[in-house]
Amino acid sequence: MDNQGFEMYGESIQKSSNGTEWPRKEERNSKWSLMKVFLVCLLACVITTVIGVLVLSLVYVNHVPFIRETVIKDDGTSSPKPEEKDVDIKFQFLNHVTNSKVHKYPGGEIQWARYRNDVNEYQSDEEMVFGRSINNHRSKMTFGTLRIKSKGLRAPHWHFNANEHGYLAQGSAWIGVIGADNSVVTTYNVTAGQVIFFPRNTVHWVKNVGSEDCLFLLFFTTHEELQTLDVDDAFFSTPEDIAARALRPQGGVNFIRTFKKQEEDQAINLPPNLNELVKNATYVQSPDNLVWQFFYDLKGSAEYPFPGGVFQWARYRINGTGLNEKEKIFSESLNKHENTLTLATLRIFSNGLGQPHFHFNANEMGYVISGCGQVGVILSGVTSNFNIGIGDVIFFPVGTQHYIKSVCDEDLLLILAYSTGNQLETLRMDDYFHGTADHILAQLFFKHQDEFKKFPRPAKK
Template identity: 85%
Template sequence: MDNQAFEMHGENLRSASHGKQWPQKEERKGGWSLMKVFLVCLLACVITTAIGVLILSLVYVNNPPFVRDTDGGDKGASSSNPEEKSVDVKFQFLNHLGKSKVYTYPGGEIQWARFRNDVNEYLSDEEMAFGKSINNHRSKMTFGTLRIKSKGLRAPHWHFNANEHGYLLQGTAWVGVIGPDDSVVTTYNVTAGQVIFFPRNTVHWIKNVGPDECLFLLFFTTHEELQTLDVDDAFFSTPEDIAARALQPQGGVNFIRTFKKQAEDQAVNLPSNLNELVQNATYVQSPDNLVWQYFYDLKGSAEYPFPGGIFQWARYRINGTGLNETERIFSESLNKHENTLTLATLRIFSNGLGQPHFHFNANEMGYVISGCAQVGVILSGVTASFNIGIGDVIFFPVGTQHYIKSVCDEDLLLILAYSTGNQLETLRMKDYFRRTADHILAQLFFKQQAEFKNFP
């Protein structure tokens, strides 16, 4: 549509040049009125733009660029927004634990490969992809490393929503477990290569009793945020009079008031004046029938060789034939508690292969202790291949076909956990190929039936 106002103004200007002259004062007045309107509109646009840029800047600062999806859903490896960073699909199955945040305490430190409710706690897109993957697949698994300095103590605590399985990689520790019957306290010593087990909601502690640092590799049976309560936090959250009536110390509530809460988190505790506080420490070993409910000597257990490597297992077995009495106690303890794990060490010789296979009844998570390897993962609609090295965490959802090939001069050694307290059920590629009829394979692969005789 034509602008009629502009045409009328134009006629007035033309008539002024051929006829009667308009007063100069009135012309300036009309011109300045239009100019004022224009300047006011321009100023409003500038102010609005500046406010918009400021708001976007604040949003960007408070929400790092890798935090994109806060609803917990899995959007896949690609993004519809070309400006967003695309995360390699391999990070659904791989976590470089060495790049994660180190939680430091007076007596040691902890690192995590886990799901987080607050996406701002992830340090990278890759870490978030792994955390969301183990949660979306309902893996019932979380992994962490626990380092305890000499004389350090992982404070007595319990987990609301997970059993805990640990493998001691180095050092010597004294462990305590308080079961549901408060008259039964089980304590035992553990050394490198041995497994510890703490059922959900059992109070337990770990004390480093050797000269060297302890390093535990820990698996927890939850894909949600791990929920833990330390005994000191429980104590200081209890009203003084209630604690006095429950504990009944000499001096009553006045004695309770002498306890002072530390300013920093004491999850791994090591007071600077420890020698003044403790003069006589004893480390008692409970009877075997109690200890083996929560302990297994994985390093000293039977070896199960396969072409290219060796397995050792800490697991439940339906048929207990061949198990000694202590091994049978551990096997039955795993099966008795809900949502426990099967643990194993896997050694693959240099250039050896853990052939393609999948598990019917368990997710799998592992930590690389030594060596390096190539890993392949295939699940519905997703294929990934990547290299792993010392300190990496891997994850294979239930039913996912995967393989591991050692590619270093040294052997590959992993600690593996499977999300089942029952006997692990596995099927290997060579087995399902051999057990499929030749004429079915011929039709599937467009090859002569006789050619499938080439497989042994």
């Protein structure tokens, strides 16, 4: 045929309508084959990737308990949070402080049950849960143990964000407290069983003057990380010329330059050549009207018995009710400072019970001095029962019902702190049970109204 539009299919070269040559059939088939191979490979890669992601996700879910979070520090740097695991709910209320990190110094050591800004400073998940608990509940409470060797000195210091309340469990020490404005210095002796109190930003020091270690059980009124400044750190952080002008020593700035900062932290100080440095150490007992602002003889105070045990209190009492003249000074001192604590020793006799109760106006924190016991805690939707022993710290948020029972042959002895400088307000189970009308209890518990007469009325307190 003459019409070129109907050339034979086998023609080797074809032309388009504008005269350009079309690719040969073999070339077209080859390109389509390559495209099919590419599409198949792409599909295979997608399928493989999806399967891989699914497998890795399943492995991650099964073996990694949580996604690591990042903590932003105060200096702007970041650090990953330590891996967590499921932790028993009891550690919201319990801290084995004896297992915490021991901060060692030349003259002693400190251990903490507290909140940390950097979670990597926690020694365990349990410790972290406790720290978060006291912080989340805005408890205004931190606990620490301070051990000072014989002749050791807790360096003069002050706390920016907390009052300090302490109970001396062992040893004897001399205390120094420096007041504001006129710089009145109060010094006094403290022995085992007595209480010390340092208002926020008050410079104070503690010197062990006995032959055995001093052991202080300390409570601080903050649920944030405690902020402290030691006098030696403040001195060495001050420019030499400024320190010389402020202190005006003989020799001026040249004398200031003879001071050398120790390489290790001197928070609890005990120089090896102490006998060469100190020739005449004198201690003067200040007048009672000064001392009792910062001191309380808890061991020598009145006992308040209850079925199963006895309390002794270092606390504020409205109008000084039941207090002697010295104790009234301490009571008023607590009440005039902001965010102070009430302290108490609680002795529960063997198999005795501190019955279920709660506090209207205070969180509670305690340390086990001796014995062993069982604790029960009930929050909204949370219930926990656990055992406690020597060196354990317990925490009960405000309004939380709790009980403490002695389960050893010996008495259970605790030092307790409550986050109020006002009179503590407490309601016990027998009080609120009998304060509820019988017909209300009958309707609540599906029992006949007369059956509630089987519960004896609590004695008047």
